[in-house]
Amino acid sequence: MIYVGADHxxxxxxxxxxxxxxEWGEEFEDVGAYALDPNDDYPDxxxxxxxxxxxxxxxxxGILACGSGQGVCxxxxxxxxxxxxxxxxxxxxxxxxxxxxxxxxxxxxxRADPEELREVLxxxxxxxxxNADRHARRLQKIAAYEAEHWK
Numbered sequence: 001m002i003y004v005g006a007d008h009x010x011x012x013x014x015x016x017x018x019x020x021x022x023e024w025g026e027e028f029e030d031v032g033a034y035a036l037d038p039n040d041d042y043p044d045x046x047x048x049x050x051x052x053x054x055x056x057x058x059x060x061x062g063i064l065a066c067g068s069g070q071g072v073c074x075x076x077x078x079x080x081x082x083x084x085x086x087x088x089x090x091x092x093x094x095x096x097x098x099x100x101x102x103x104x105x106x107x108x109x110x111r112a113d114p115e116e117l118r119e120v121l122x123x124x125x126x127x128x129x130x131n132a133d134r135h136a137r138r139l140q141k142i143a144a145y146e147a148e149h150w151k
Contacts, residue, residue, distance in 0.1 A: 005045035010065025010109035046075035062104035073106035097127035
């Protein structure tokens with residue numbers, strides 16, 4: 001399952017993302033915003049998506065958008081088990097999945113070209129985690145830290 005969310009600054013981009021996911025036959029849930037409201041707050045949507053992804057972090061994915069992509073990324077990474085990254089390049093998207101087993105991608109509603117982001121998402125969704133020993137070892141260190149320090 002793919003969960004999608006955005007604040008007002010990412011709202012138009014989220015609407016495009018939802019259309020792309022439907023076109024590609026992906027199973028997804030839109031968790032909001034459902035209307036353009038300049039007074040909404042990005043953490044509300046980022047945390048809603050991140051919590052859903054964290055329920056099954058190796059099979060669920062999330063797509064978030066805000067003005068820069070940075071705010072939703074910071075908020076999403078506060079949820080244990082979420083590996084969120086800001087992406088705007090298809091090659092970076094592929095590496096983020098292969099090496100980092102990322103499960104949430106964060107996008108800029110202000111800067112990015114939607115057609116370029118379409119290719120970023122296609123690459124990110126199509127790329128599996130490599131499960132190479134060095135990458136798995138590094139991710140295990142992060143998981144161990146989370147288990148010890150995040151209550």
